[in-house]
Amino acid sequence: MPTPEPDIASSQIPVRLTGASFVWPGGRGVADVNLAVQRGEIVTLLGPNGAGKSTILKMLSGEVAPQRGEVSIFGEHHGPSARRRIGLVLQEPSTDDLMTLRETLQLHGRLFGLRRNALYQRCQELLDSLGIGDRANDRCETLSGGLRRRLDIARALLHHPDLLLLDEPTLALDPDSSLAIWETLHDRASDGAAVVICSNDTVEAERNADRVVFVNDGRQVAQDTPSSLTSGLKSDALELDWPELRAADLDELTRWDGVGDTIRTDDGLHLTVDNSAEIVPRLFQTYGSQIAGIRIRESSLRDAWFKIVGRPIENGSGPEA
Amino acid sequence: MIEFAHASLALLNRDIRAVARSRSQLYSSLLFPLMLLALLGTGVSSGLSPTSPRILNGDYTSFLAPGMIAMTALFSSTFSSAGFYRDRESGLLRAMLASPHSPQTILFGKSLGAILIGTIQALAVLVLAVIIPGIDLSWQYGWLGGVATVVVTVLALNFMLSGLSLLLALKIKTMQGFHLVMNLVLFPLFFLSGAFFPLDEVPTWLEAIGYANPLTYAVDLLHYASYADSPDGLIGPLIDGLVLGSLAALLFAFGLRRAPRSV
Incomplete structure (x- = not known):
């Protein structure tokens, strides 16, 4: 299966990982990741639990620095101005039960420097667009898993990020919530944002990603468009x-x-x-x-994974690194 | 600098709302010292008739009041710091650390909430001690200076405790472990701080431990400013202030310095 090398030398590429490696204490991690993501592109890091997808995402978000290789976000190494352009959705819903939806967004808006009046408007606009506008003053403890996930997405979009990093954004969600989230992500990509998603859902990746990166046992084993990955099957x-x-x-x-x-x-x-x-x-x-x-x-992306990796994607190797 | 203040205030605002919504924490932090004052204070005053010159007129309830102010600061500051764990477990802390601000700014903002809440609750106990008939505070240098000293002492104490909590919380992975260690550290510190008995009248070995205890200097300063009618038998504001101020600055700065980007 061909694995085209990304043009990682171009300074126009908003997101670049060049030979990036990170190993956690205990030995899990990723080695020699090369990834370039363009504006308007949706890239899915696809792999089983424990493959190292979340570690790649953490290098992109600046939570960890690569021990070898480089990460570049909009032409710079991680710093406040790069983080200002990133919207992050974590693997688990990350909300405080005691806060209302509006308060959750307002806290993050203020951390990203949004001013009070504009922030209020932006919060309502986002909550409305994700179908939870009528719940703005409810506490997060009253939300279902799907609605919490929508709130996470709203928080990540609040400051108009140019790069969206999402860790399993639709995991275990009902179809309506998944659809609402994917529509929002496609809209943001159409507006020019680069989107990187961790997933182990081959169907969603095939349906929504412009490019898929197979990650297995801490290694990037293939990357291409879904149609190219499945073309030889x-x-x-x-x-x-x-x-x-x-x-x-x-x-x-x-x-x-x-x-x-x-x-x-x-x-x-x-x-x-x-x-x-x-x-x-x-x-x-x-x-x-x-x-x-x-x-x-x-035949689908699942079979492309099978062919390249030699085992089904659901045969993971433990908790996600 | 403006962005730092903006972020800190946003986090402070959020933490105060969170505590205001945890009513049980609010009530218990006020009820527990009041209960000790009423039961232990009255019981010792009436049942043991203390004769120490440091316990004015044998009134143990009044002697206990400054210690209860310190205790309230101690426990409410610790409880608020436990919010660090709640935010870490919920993922909220990770989301906050992904903002453009440094981890120090985020943890400073969060600590500010713990400090302010601890200070307000401790001062609420002071107000109750002033209001409750039967508790006599001498305010030997006037109530204005006394209250100002109490406020500064309580603030310094909360800064110190926040720094300590931060250091422990960054090291200890679970909230249960944090509470276990805090109880193991806090109770001996509190019992040997001069809050329950004057340290100048206990055996030398106990007195030595007492003077090695940072909390002793806060309790001494609170006694000096509010309860005592003379400086006799007290360490005095200069040493108290130096020890407490230095430790507060050191522990808080060290706690913030250890703040990681990834939790």
């Missing part, structure tokens, strides 16, 4: 529960016409095929007694 993907799969059978299978990539998993086989309507009956005729279950779908 056969049209359908099959996931077979086949615990007793023998090497000889797998070898035979890879020689069948119309079968693409085959990857052995813990409990069976993942493969992409040209036409599942032809392959599936043949599979069951030949190996039916050994196959305990099958899932058939169109």
